[in-house]
Amino acid sequence: MTVHLKDIAEYTGVSIKTVSNVVNGNFARVSAEKRQQVLDAIKKLNYQPNVAARHLRKAPVGVIAYAFPDLSNPYFSDVGNAITAAAAEQGxxxxxxxTRSEREKELLVVKGLRPHLVDGIILDSHTLDVEDVPSDQTKGAIVLLGERLFGAPFDHVLIDNVAAARIATQHLLSLGRRRIAVIGVVEQCQSEAPSLRLQGYMQALNEAGQELDPLLLANGGLWHRADGAASMRYLLSLDSPPDAVFCFNDLMALGAMSVLHEAGLRIPEDIAIIGIDDIEDGRYAHPSLTTIAPDKEKMGQCAVSLLIGRIKGTRTQAPECVNVPFHLCIRKSTVGNAQ
Amino acid sequence: MTVHLKDIAEYTGVSIKTVSNVVNGNFARVSAEKRQQVLDAIKKLNYQPNVAARHLRKAPVGVIAYAFPDLSNPYFSDVGNAITAAAAEQGxxxxxxxTRSEREKELLVVKGLRPHLVDGIILDSHTLDVEDVPSDQTKGAIVLLGERLFGAPFDHVLIDNVAAARIATQHLLSLGRRRIAVIGVVEQCQSEAPSLRLQGYMQALNEAGQELDPLLLANGGLWHRADGAASMRYLLSLDSPPDAVFCFNDLMALGAMSVLHEAGLRIPEDIAIIGIDDIEDGRYAHPSLTTIAPDKEKMGQCAVSLLIGRIKGTRTQAPECVNVPFHLCIRKSTVGNAQ
Structure with missing residues (x-):
């Protein structure tokens, strides 16, 4: 039996307009409680969108959606640029x-409920769990990016986060730094990136016979510049401050650097800084920021080509997790004018 | 008589698939020549999309597209964030x-040919002329942002560029700077921003009785960091280099600052720097970047509310050009530790 919007309205006792708002991702005028009722009913009644858009979607339209969590982080702009270029190559x-990291928006993306006219979706999710996503690819082609939804039945493109973090930490160790802090820990984070990067850091310390000082593990918040700045202030307030900081992304590293400048400390002489992402901002910073550079072009090409394979049906094998390469990019924030 | 894709195919002698690719903005597999033929035929035959999407579009879907030219410039991310927040408020x-500043993509946006399921469009165009856009609002609600398409029959939201540039220049003059360069001039630019900002600069010099030195007008290219860096190198190569630089956006200012650091020059003691946009990057730069801050929240709110008025038919008056406020945001790159 086909389930319509009005069935959901009847089942939940809310208006069809409200159901329609939820299905289209327009939450502003829907209370959190009603929203949840509708989302629960959609799941329970197994609602499938049955509108003209659904019919259209059966014919290829040549459009792919890239759903991403944070427009303020240039990392996602870089990946978006890479995806756009790779997609254009393929027509x-x-x-x-x-999605603004909002669970409901991400849910609608994977359920194909957002009013997109698209053949497939490249999703960097920050909130979903495996049970939230369709159990097979037949409901729409999806490729995952980022450190979440491991084990979901989709091709997944990312870097080896543990290895990347280990190499970043090893670089600081190789320069003789012995009190290496991290900035970017997030308790109960929805993405696994913080814990994977923390693992890599701990592995490197362990291999070097260094003790872990829990005081040197600083919070990451939203991984923005302001979070890096706040955590750097905390680290400077310690009785024994660090001589190097590994920031789990470049934005936090740039925030941390601004605090070191304010405090009159020298980078890297007093404190060396390394990030991850290789955003352009870090290349032009003073001093230029040492970082782990994921191959974002490859990431975009790989995600697009896996997705198009699924869309066209030429790729039928079981989903794979594809690691793209990264490299350590040494700049002045760790080695000074030696660079 | 309704014109179909096949009519365009027959008229131009290309395949229906090719016409479809052009209409959907998938240019990668279409030669420039064929693309132009198809676009000319679309115009000549007055093709209107006549697909299910067109029917759907008659019913409101609660979705607005923001079409913007440059994903690498955080200014557009900031505006995108503001628009997204303002739109969510309104459901x-x-x-x-x-659009990657590609003329064909922008054309498809304004002609409603892109496969969007949207009620209206907020467009920051970098390539279109007035004759490219529909002659009335009946073909879809559009609100313009940015310094182009003046005189088109749409509501238009922007800052007073001439006043903004005059105030930036006056700030440098008030600090006693007398050789003030600009970075950001673009010959035959498709946007009017460079020429409007140049006007404001010249007005301020004129009011202060300062002569204009054409050698101090440096190129802007794509207005990216690399362009600011290249032009700063040029300015430093002059026999009589500037004592201040007004960059037409913050990205170029950050590029210019990196070159001053490399050259061992002090900011602002040797050369003061000011930008426009107030991107977060500049707030965390070393030294922090003085800038002209457009009220981007207001810009987003204003564009969204004008557009929704057109979509709902509650706004029927003639199109208006709405100036949003801006303010001079003084930081260390012009006044040093006085700030």
């Missing part, structure tokens, strides 16, 4: 869908 | 459409 257009 | 979802 596809990209629509950017900015 | 609308935003789709981001990244």
């Amino acid at each position: 596809y257009t990209i629509l950017l869908d900015y | 609308y979802t935003i789709l981001l459409d990244y």
